[in-house]
Amino acid sequence: SSGGGSAQDSLYFQSYADVSIHEEMLADTVRTDTYRRAIFRCAAALAGKAVLDVGAGTGVLSVFCAQAGARRVYAVEASSIAEQAARIVRQNRVEDRVQVIRGTVESVELPERVDVIVSEWMGYALLHESMLNSVITARDRWLKPGGLILPERAELFVAPISDLVAEERLNFWDTVKGQYGVDMSCMAEFARSCVLNGEIAVHPVTVEDVLSHPCRFAQLDLRTVTLEELKRVSGAFCCQCFGSSSLNALCVWFTVTFPAEDMPPLVLSTSPFKAETHWKQAVLYLDEPVDVRQDTKVEGNISMYPSEKSSRYVCIHVDYTVGEHKQKSKTFSIPDGHSEDT
Amino acid sequence: SSGGGSAQDSLYFQSYADVSIHEEMLADTVRTDTYRRAIFRCAAALAGKAVLDVGAGTGVLSVFCAQAGARRVYAVEASSIAEQAARIVRQNRVEDRVQVIRGTVESVELPERVDVIVSEWMGYALLHESMLNSVITARDRWLKPGGLILPERAELFVAPISDLVAEERLNFWDTVKGQYGVDMSCMAEFARSCVLNGEIAVHPVTVEDVLSHPCRFAQLDLRTVTLEELKRVSGAFCCQCFGSSSLNALCVWFTVTFPAEDMPPLVLSTSPFKAETHWKQAVLYLDEPVDVRQDTKVEGNISMYPSEKSSRYVCIHVDYTVGEHKQKSKTFSIPDGHSEDT
Numbered sequence: 001s002s003g004g005g006s007a008q009d010s011l012y013f014q015s016y017a018d019v020s021i022h023e024e025m026l027a028d029t030v031r032t033d034t035y036r037r038a039i040f041r042c043a044a045a046l047a048g049k050a051v052l053d054v055g056a057g058t059g060v061l062s063v064f065c066a067q068a069g070a071r072r073v074y075a076v077e078a079s080s081i082a083e084q085a086a087r088i089v090r091q092n093r094v095e096d097r098v099q100v101i102r103g104t105v106e107s108v109e110l111p112e113r114v115d116v117i118v119s120e121w122m123g124y125a126l127l128h129e130s131m132l133n134s135v136i137t138a139r140d141r142w143l144k145p146g147g148l149i150l151p152e153r154a155e156l157f158v159a160p161i162s163d164l165v166a167e168e169r170l171n172f173w174d175t176v177k178g179q180y181g182v183d184m185s186c187m188a189e190f191a192r193s194c195v196l197n198g199e200i201a202v203h204p205v206t207v208e209d210v211l212s213h214p215c216r217f218a219q220l221d222l223r224t225v226t227l228e229e230l231k232r233v234s235g236a237f238c239c240q241c242f243g244s245s246s247l248n249a250l251c252v253w254f255t256v257t258f259p260a261e262d263m264p265p266l267v268l269s270t271s272p273f274k275a276e277t278h279w280k281q282a283v284l285y286l287d288e289p290v291d292v293r294q295d296t297k298v299e300g301n302i303s304m305y306p307s308e309k310s311s312r313y314v315c316i317h318v319d320y321t322v323g324e325h326k327q328k329s330k331t332f333s334i335p336d337g338h339s340e341d342t
Numbered sequence: 343s344s345g346g347g348s349a350q351d352s353l354y355f356q357s358y359a360d361v362s363i364h365e366e367m368l369a370d371t372v373r374t375d376t377y378r379r380a381i382f383r384c385a386a387a388l389a390g391k392a393v394l395d396v397g398a399g400t401g402v403l404s405v406f407c408a409q410a411g412a413r414r415v416y417a418v419e420a421s422s423i424a425e426q427a428a429r430i431v432r433q434n435r436v437e438d439r440v441q442v443i444r445g446t447v448e449s450v451e452l453p454e455r456v457d458v459i460v461s462e463w464m465g466y467a468l469l470h471e472s473m474l475n476s477v478i479t480a481r482d483r484w485l486k487p488g489g490l491i492l493p494e495r496a497e498l499f500v501a502p503i504s505d506l507v508a509e510e511r512l513n514f515w516d517t518v519k520g521q522y523g524v525d526m527s528c529m530a531e532f533a534r535s536c537v538l539n540g541e542i543a544v545h546p547v548t549v550e551d552v553l554s555h556p557c558r559f560a561q562l563d564l565r566t567v568t569l570e571e572l573k574r575v576s577g578a579f580c581c582q583c584f585g586s587s588s589l590n591a592l593c594v595w596f597t598v599t600f601p602a603e604d605m606p607p608l609v610l611s612t613s614p615f616k617a618e619t620h621w622k623q624a625v626l627y628l629d630e631p632v633d634v635r636q637d638t639k640v641e642g643n644i645s646m647y648p649s650e651k652s653s654r655y656v657c658i659h660v661d662y663t664v665g666e667h668k669q670k671s672k673t674f675s676i677p678d679g680h681s682e683d684t
Contacts, residue, residue: 018536019532019533019537020536023514023533026514026518026522029521032521032522058529060524060526063524067523067524084529087528088524088526088528091525091526092524169365176368179374180368180375180378181378181409182402182409182434183433184430184433186426186429186433187361187400187426187429187430190426191361194360194361195362
């Protein structure tokens with residue numbers, strides 16, 4: 001499950017060798033500013049301490065840690081972007097404190113145990129890419145007892161939604177006759193089977209489309225979670241709808257929380273109720289829309305686990321009941337080509 | 343070069359089995375309306391005649407031909423969307439005139455020679471997907487001497503442009519310090535090597551960014567062009583800039599022209615000066631921007647040919663000179679994942 005060297009890992013690390021993905025992550029100010037504030041808030045805990053940055057990328061978090069007072073930062077990065085990280089470290093004159101190490105965190109040797117681990121490991125639907133496994137492996141190998149992990153906690157949320165993106169796409173086939181004089185309404189069923197398939201769609205969900213308060217269905221304490229537990233992250237949910245609507249999907253998102261001594265904890269949220277991030281939301285389309293009204297219960301269980309065909313791809317299995325309808329199940333996965341993000 | 347059966351062809355036809363690509367093509371009203379008008383304009387030539395639709399997709403062009411008076415339309419389609427085409431034909435009550443045949447046009451057997459071939463075969467930069475080869479093969483096998491081909495002619499154009507998309511992406515790295523306090527200006531060179539690589543970028547070009555009148559560098563007469571000639575489509579170009587600007591790319595696009603008896607010919611244009619289509623424009627980034635001023639000549643030669651690694655992928659080789667600068671050359675190709683379109 002861990003360790004470098006597989007063809008899958010090689011492809012995975014290659015995807016971080018291009019500039020685009022780093023541009024997208026840095027341009028996401030919610031992401032980068034929250035990490036920056038979280039790191040500077042921990043200045044007292046970082047002062048004179050050793051830090052391990054897991055999957056350092058361009059090294060931005062490592063430089064933040066050095067600027068915040070860390071004595072030594074090990075910036076571990078397996079992809080060739082590590083070369084750029086080393087240049088950035090020099091350009092920011094922190095090369096005496098930040099050491100860029102090219103390799104996987106599973107195989108790297110550090111000269112000491114560290115006081116702090118920092119990592120931006122979250123993928124689509126939190127667990128896509130399975131990078132959390134590397135953070136946990138790093139914790140078990142290199143973090144001193146009682147050491148700090150940034151972020152420290154992750155939470156997964158779900159809410160029923162009425163997603164117009166899919167509905168508008170499906171309605172298109174009824175408009176063709178008016179447009180061109182050729183009736184294509186018989187495409188509806190085929191279009192439905194393509195659009196509402198078992199793919200995890202990643203796009204921004206509009207607040208108005210969310211049909212209930214969110215329900216947290218899982219949380220992970222990064223100080224204690226085990227690799228064994230990450231093989232299946234699951235939990236129950238129960239949502240009560242605000243009012244009458246047509247429910248056609250479940251929306252899944254996450255938050256991660258940074259510890260902050262005496263201050264209230266800092267939360268990086270990818271909720272549809274907050275500012276958009278590059279993670280957007282994960283949308284799971286039901287096979288057909290269901291009418292709900294005020295207080296209709298949408299409840300069930302969600303299970304997330306690595307795909308069998310590629311362990312870096314996340315699968316989401318949902319058992320759900322809407323109101324008095326009988327229970328249904330559907331399994332979703334990330335389509336090819338949408339493979340990488342951080 | 344032709345004929346079905348290869349793994350590449352199998353992947354290619356699979357990409358047309360999903361609903362999304364057909365939705366995009368039909369939603370492109372410039373494309374579909376121009377074909378519709380062109381077909382109905384030819385009503386006199388179609389009346390009582392046999393038509394072959396090469397790569398019929400959902401069958402929309404075949405139904406147009408039947409509605410315009412064709413006696414018999416052979417709608418040949420290799421992908422599984424053929425099943426939907428057959429349903430659409432029945433729903434529009436033209437099943438007595440339109441016969442959907444699942445197979446490649448290279449392998450199919452028709453009961454007669456046809457009077458007309460219609461096909462929407464154009465890909466990005468006109469020749470991506472190499473589908474024109476199938477149309478020419480169909481012409482040589484099935485079109486009666488003097489028969490009609492819709493469209494009948496294709497033309498390729500080029501113009502120098504000042505593309506802001508790339509410039510803004512490259513400027514991003516100079517803004518990181520102001521945003522987060524980490525200087526990443528040293529990423530500029532690496533970013534330039536990633537962003538201005540040899541990929542054919544496909545995006546809409548703004549009229550204001552076009553630096554000269556377009557120059558036609560190649561044209562194909564579909565009545566006479568040979569498969570041998572399609573192995574390399576090339577031609578010279580010479581553009582004179584309107585005024586002072588920073589030239590950083592060449593923009594390539596195409597038109598196709600429909601014959602129209604006594605009326606002026608009907609042109610489907612993908613020019614940046616016309617309404618946007620799903621083909622957008624093909625943008626070829628130079629390695630570095632060059633300053634131009636009024637009457638600076640941008641001239642050279644453009645060659646288009648199938649990629650060695652996959653014959654459905656188009657490559658574009660450009661030899662060019664800007665003003666008094668010495669001649670440069672660059673070869674471009676369509677990146678993976680951008681593989682399919684019609």
